[in-house]
Amino acid sequence: MKKQAIKYLAILLLFTVFIAGCGQTKDQEVKANKDTVYKQGQTVNVSGLKINMENAKLLDGDGKENAVVQFNMKVTNGTADVKGFTSLSLVVKNEDGKELDIYPAENVGADIKAGESIAGPGFYKVKGKGPFKVTYTDPDTKKSATWEVKIDK
Numbered sequence: 001m002k003k004q005a006i007k008y009l010a011i012l013l014l015f016t017v018f019i020a021g022c023g024q025t026k027d028q029e030v031k032a033n034k035d036t037v038y039k040q041g042q043t044v045n046v047s048g049l050k051i052n053m054e055n056a057k058l059l060d061g062d063g064k065e066n067a068v069v070q071f072n073m074k075v076t077n078g079t080a081d082v083k084g085f086t087s088l089s090l091v092v093k094n095e096d097g098k099e100l101d102i103y104p105a106e107n108v109g110a111d112i113k114a115g116e117s118i119a120g121p122g123f124y125k126v127k128g129k130g131p132f133k134v135t136y137t138d139p140d141t142k143k144s145a146t147w148e149v150k151i152d153k
Contacts, residue, residue, distance in 0.1 A: 032145040037133065044145040047138040048079035049112075053147040056132065059123075067126040068103045071134060071149060074119040077112040084111050087122025091135045094128035101125045 030038070032046040043052040052074045059068040071092070075085045086109030092100040101124065108120025130151055137144040 032143050034144050034146075036146075038145060038147045040147060040149045042147065044147070045078060046136055046145045047141040047143050048077065048081075049083055049085055049136075049138070050076040050078050051085075051136055051145065053134055053149050056130075056149045056151050058126070058151050068105075069100070069124050069126050069130075069132070069151060071122045071124070071132075072120070073108065073122065074117060075108075075112065076117040077114055080114050082111050082113055085109060085118065087120070089136065089139065090122055091137070092122075092124045093133045093135075094126075095130060095132075096128050098127055100127055100132070 029043040029045055029050055032044050038044050038053075040053055040055065043050050045051075054072045054074060056069055056071045059070055069092075071087070071090070073087065077083045087107040088102055088109060094100060103123035103125050105121075105123040107122050108118060110118050112118055131148050132150075133146050134149050135144055135146040
C-alpha cells in the first residue's frame with residue numbers, strides 16, 4: 001500500500017513538472033505600452049499584431065556614407081480579421097534620436113490573414129550609431145510599441 005502511494009506521488013510530481021515545463025516554452029508576449037521600451041526579441045501585441053523585432057545586422061557599404069542596417073522581424077495576426085503590416089511604417093531612430101531614412105529594397109509587407117504570420121526585413125540607411133529605437137504605430141488605433149535593437153556582430 002505504501003509503495004503504491006509513493007508510486008502515485010512520483011507520477012503526479014513528474015506530470016506536474018512536465019506540464020509546468022511546457023507552459024514556459026511559450027513565447028512571452030506583452031501588450032503594447034507607449035511608455036515602455038521593449039527588448040530585442042520580445043514579442044509585443046500592438047492592436048492584435050504580435051510583433052517581434054528579432055535582430056539587426058549592418059550590411060556592407062563603402063564606409064558609413066552608404067551603410068545600411070537590416071532589421072529582421074516576425075509579425076503574427078492575432079485577430080479574426082485581415083490586417084496589413086509593412087516595415088515602411090516603422091520609425092527608426094539612432095542613439096542621438098535622429099530618424100533613419102528607409103532604404104529602397106525588398107522590405108517586408110503584406111496583408112496578413114487571421115492567425116497567420118509573415119517574417120522578413122526592413123532596410124534603413126545608417127545615420128550615427130546604435131542602439132536603435134524601432135517604433136511601430138498601428139495606423140487605425142494609434143497604439144504603438146518601441147524596441148531597442150542592437151546590431152548583431
